[in-house]
Amino acid sequence: MKIQKHAKKVFTGVIFDVYQWEQEMYDGSTATFERLKRPDTIQIICTEGNKIIIAEEEQPGKPRGNTLIGGRQEQEEEPIICAKRELLEETGMVSDDIELFKTYEPYNKIDWKVHVFIAKNCKKIAEQNLDPGEKITVKKVSFDKFVDIVCTEDFWCKEIKIDILKMRLDGTLDEFKKKIFG
Amino acid sequence: MKIQKHAKKVFTGVIFDVYQWEQEMYDGSTATFERLKRPDTIQIICTEGNKIIIAEEEQPGKPRGNTLIGGRQEQEEEPIICAKRELLEETGMVSDDIELFKTYEPYNKIDWKVHVFIAKNCKKIAEQNLDPGEKITVKKVSFDKFVDIVCTEDFWCKEIKIDILKMRLDGTLDEFKKKIFG
Numbered sequence: 001m002k003i004q005k006h007a008k009k010v011f012t013g014v015i016f017d018v019y020q021w022e023q024e025m026y027d028g029s030t031a032t033f034e035r036l037k038r039p040d041t042i043q044i045i046c047t048e049g050n051k052i053i054i055a056e057e058e059q060p061g062k063p064r065g066n067t068l069i070g071g072r073q074e075q076e077e078e079p080i081i082c083a084k085r086e087l088l089e090e091t092g093m094v095s096d097d098i099e100l101f102k103t104y105e106p107y108n109k110i111d112w113k114v115h116v117f118i119a120k121n122c123k124k125i126a127e128q129n130l131d132p133g134e135k136i137t138v139k140k141v142s143f144d145k146f147v148d149i150v151c152t153e154d155f156w157c158k159e160i161k162i163d164i165l166k167m168r169l170d171g172t173l174d175e176f177k178k179k180i181f182g
Numbered sequence: 183m184k185i186q187k188h189a190k191k192v193f194t195g196v197i198f199d200v201y202q203w204e205q206e207m208y209d210g211s212t213a214t215f216e217r218l219k220r221p222d223t224i225q226i227i228c229t230e231g232n233k234i235i236i237a238e239e240e241q242p243g244k245p246r247g248n249t250l251i252g253g254r255q256e257q258e259e260e261p262i263i264c265a266k267r268e269l270l271e272e273t274g275m276v277s278d279d280i281e282l283f284k285t286y287e288p289y290n291k292i293d294w295k296v297h298v299f300i301a302k303n304c305k306k307i308a309e310q311n312l313d314p315g316e317k318i319t320v321k322k323v324s325f326d327k328f329v330d331i332v333c334t335e336d337f338w339c340k341e342i343k344i345d346i347l348k349m350r351l352d353g354t355l356d357e358f359k360k361k362i363f364g
Contacts, residue, residue: 026317061184106289109198131207135208158344165348169347
């Protein structure tokens with residue numbers, strides 16, 4: 001939900017800021033409502049030829065899992081600029097055909113968006129350049145393998161997982177395949 | 183992820199507490215890690231005859247949507263006790279056949295569990311008794327209708343949605359139906 005305009009910032013964190021306000025309830029009483037704000041997340045479905053590039057990633061205290069290329073948006077950074085930066089850092093690749101696929105808002109109590117981009121025809125121009133808090137193995141997989149991986153328990157990106165499961169049920173996966181390979 | 187034992191609680195909120203600690207990174211440097219802790223959530227799949235009971239719910243600042251019966255666990259409250267309390271408050275019903283179906287941990291950066299229970303043969307013994315911060319219309323739907331509702335965009339409980347979508351794909355919905363109607 002939107003943090004109310006008159007909300008007070010009561011804590012400033014490394015990732016999470018906390019806001020509180022007095023909310024009128026249905027019986028006219030009030031209660032202290034609390035919501036969080038965190039930087040938005042960028043995720044990228046990257047293609048090279050007929051393959052999709054994903055990350056097998058490990059972070060301190062987080063078990064190894066498959067995920068989309070991507071990361072946390074820096075302050076004042078535009079989503080598309082962040083997508084290009086994360087693509088280059090995590091894979092050493094660039095694309096001159098990046099577009100927004102969909103924006104998700106995963107969690108009602110956090111002011112937080114996940115922007116998923118499609119980056120077509122990626123080309124390698126540099127080495128991977130990772131943060132000290134991540135270990136990433138870049139994997140290139142077929143579309144069918146990608147769909148399988150997204151649907152497994154240990155795939156990190158839940159929002160795209162729900163959409164892919166629905167596409168499998170609706171029979172609209174082919175449309176999605178055309179969209180990402182163009 | 184688990185909040186580290188040596189983490190410091192840096193903020194105590196109405197819902198969210200914030201913890202921080204110095205985490206060693208892969209190159210030997212350290213960074214401040216931040217994680218949240220919030221009360222666990224209880225959700226209940228309730229049956230009466232061959233129907234499933236769900237809630238059409240509205241909260242201040244949250245659009246009306248369908249969800250499972252349930253709510254936030256109180257401090258020191260056992261999950262099963264919370265399930266019985268929420269069932270009684272939101273529907274006026276009791277069940278003498280409640281069991282845990284599955285526990286989810288929705289979000290890596292929050293120490294937070296969602297316990298989903300199955301409550302069979304619910305019987306109405308009282309009127310609904312809601313918090314001033316909720317408006318709930320109890321609905322009784324067939325199993326097929328339940329599955330349809332869970333899979334719609336505006337159904338609040340994402341974890342059970344992923345599992346139901348997978349059951350539809352795997353053809354294991356019948357097993358699940360047997361499990362909840364017993």
